[in-house]
Amino acid sequence: MTVFLTGQLIANVTATDKDKGANSLVSYKITSGDSKKFTIDSKTGVITTSEKLDREESASYNLVITARDHGTPSLSSTVSVSVKVLDENDNTPKFSLPFYQASVLENTAINTNVLRVTATDPDEGTNGLVTFSILSGNTNGTFAIDNSTGFLSVKQNLDREADAFYSLLIIASDNAPKPNSDFVRVNFTVLDENDNSPIFVNVANFTIVENSALGTNVGSVSATDSDAGSNGQVRYSIVKGNKDEVFQINPISGKLTVNGKIDREKMASYILTLMASDQGKPAMKTERDFVITVEDENDNPPEFDAQEFLGLYSLNCSSRFPYLPKLNVRVFQTYLNCQVS
Numbered sequence: 006m007t008v009f010l011t012g013q014l015i016a017n018v019t020a021t022d023k024d025k026g027a028n029s030l031v032s033y034k035i036t037s038g039d040s041k042k043f044t045i046d047s048k049t050g051v052i053t054t055s056e057k058l059d060r061e062e063s064a065s066y067n068l069v070i071t072a073r074d075h076g077t078p079s080l081s082s083t084v085s086v087s088v089k090v091l092d093e094n095d096n097t098p099k100f101s102l103p104f105y106q107a108s109v110l111e112n113t114a115i116n117t118n119v120l121r122v123t124a125t126d127p128d129e130g131t132n133g134l135v136t137f138s139i140l141s142g143n144t145n146g147t148f149a150i151d152n153s154t155g156f157l158s159v160k161q162n163l164d165r166e167a168d169a170f171y172s173l174l175i176i177a178s179d180n181a182p183k184p185n186s187d188f189v190r191v192n193f194t195v196l197d198e199n200d201n202s203p204i205f206v207n208v209a210n211f212t213i214v215e216n217s218a219l220g221t222n223v224g225s226v227s228a229t230d231s232d233a234g235s236n237g238q239v240r241y242s243i244v245k246g247n248k249d250e251v252f253q254i255n256p257i258s259g260k261l262t263v264n265g266k267i268d269r270e271k272m273a274s275y276i277l278t279l280m281a282s283d284q285g286k287p288a289m290k291t292e293r294d295f296v297i298t299v300e301d302e303n304d305n306p307p308e309f310d311a312q313e314f315l316g317l318y319s320l321n322c323s324s325r326f327p328y329l330p331k332l333n334v335r336v337f338q339t340y341l342n343c344q345v346s
Contacts, residue, residue, distance in 0.1 A: 011054055015043065015088055018050040020072035028076035036083065037069035043088070045070065052086065060090040061127045092129035094181035100124045100189040108194045111165040119148075122155040124177035124187060131180040140188070142173040148193070150175065157191065165195040166231045197233035199285030204229055210296040211261065215269040223252065223261040223297060228281035235284040244278040244292060252277065252297070261297075269299040 022029040033050040035043060043066070044055040052068070066088040073081035101123045109119045126133040136152045147161040148171065157173075171193040178186040211224040230237040241259045243252065251265035252275070261277075275297040282290045 011056060013054045015052045015054060016086055018045075018052065018070050018072075018084060018086065020050070020082065020084075022074045022080075024074065024076060028074055030075040031072050032075070034071050034073070035068055036071040037067075038086075039066055039068070042066060043068060058090050060092050060129070061096070063090065064129075065089045092132055094128055094132040094179060094183065094185060096126050096128045096133070096179075097185040098124040098126040098135045098177040098179055098187045100175075100177060100187055102189070104190045104192070106192040106194070108196050109159070109163060110196045111163045111198045112200060113159050113163055115160060115162070116158055118156045118158045119193070120157045120191065122150075122157070122175055122177075122189060122191065124155070124189075126179045126185075128179060128181075134180045135177050136180065137175060137177050140174040140176050142171060144168055144171065147171060148173060163195050165197050165233065166201065169195050171195070197236050199232055199236040199283065199287075199289055201230055201232045201236075201283075202289040203239045203281035203283055203291045205279075205281060205291065205293045208293070208295075210298065212298045212300055213263065213267060214300045215267045215302045217263045217267060219263055219265075221263040223263065225261065226254075226259040226279055226281075226295065228259070228291065230281075230283045230289070232283065232285065232289075236289075238284040239281050240284065242280050242282070244280045246275055246277040246294075248272060248275065251275075254279065267299055269301050270305065272299065274298045 018033065020031050020033070022031055032047045033045050034047060035045050035052075042054065042056050042058065043052055045052045050070070050072070052070075068086040068088065069083055070086055071081050071083050073079050105120060105122055107120045113119070122137065124135050124137070126135050137150050137155045138152060139148065139150050145161055147159065147163065147168070148157050149160045150157050155177075173191040173193070175189050175191055176186050177189070178184045205226060205228045207225075207227050209224075213221070213223050226241060228239045228241070230239050239259075240256045241254050242256060243254055249265050251263065251267055252261055253264040254261050259281075277295050277297060278292055279295055280290055280292045282288045
């Protein structure tokens with residue numbers, strides 16, 4: 006607003022009367038218009054302000070001034086005086102809100118408008134023309150602001166796992182030679198998108214003793230997912246390698262337990278392919294092979310490779326042993342006193 010202080014000179018009107026004596030004396034008076042804002046010296050015709058003037062309240066005033074002589078009868082004439090209140094940069098831009106907050110999805114396309122800030126300045130011309138800029142908080146130049154419209158847009162890839170929150174300080178300034186400014190805080194929360202797969206964090210292999218009881222703990226696997234919410238919740242399953250379903254895995258804890266009979270003499274090791282899946286839609290998945298080595302237990306007695314053993318011997322090198330049918334018999338033939346040539 007432009008303020009004219011009380012008593013400030015506005016104009017000086019004059020009128021002449023060709024008569025003589027009292028008939029030529031002239032007095033001035035405001036006969037129409039805002040006589041509360043202005044006053045006129047009845048003798049000199051000097052118009053001054055009687056109250057402060059504010060351009061933002063009224064940019065102009067129209068006064069009618071009457072000049073009257075002192076004759077009898079009195080004669081008069083009138084003149085119109087237009088007062089235009091010029092602007093002064095005495096208003097500061099003001100944002101429409103005390104602060105702004107919004108959410109933006111990670112991986113939002115570059116140049117997407119995500120929020121608009123607005124500010125007004127009641128001054129006139131360049132004194133009331135507002136421009137915007139980002140003062141601080143704009144890590145890596147992630148956002149940009151249109152200096153005339155106040156639209157904030159994305160300028161760099163948003164990755165919630167790297168930066169989940171931005172707090173920008175925005176300034177609105179008028180375009181006067183000595184500009185006035187206002188400030189506002191804009192907070193952005195970056196929402197998660199399911200763009201990360203689970204990662205197994207323990208890759209050790211396992212051992213289990215054969216004949217272990219059902220429910221025996223084999224070991225546990227663990228995977229992490231840097232996404233948030235259901236996008237980061239991991240579930241486990243066995244994809245392949247689980248012959249005869251001898252193992253099972255807790256889908257939530259990742260704990261592997263015995264679910265069937267384990268016999269080292271039948272299967273000395275297993276290669277289980279385990280999968281970690283998040284709960285996003287669609288889900289992200291990771292597979293990894295784990296080796297389970299079966300340790301021996303003394304669960305087998307020695308076994309002969311024949312049911313009977315038969316020993317035959319002869320003192321005569323020329324004698325022959327009798328024919329034996331094919332039985333589950335191991336025969337030991339011995340010759341005595343035989344010279345080998």
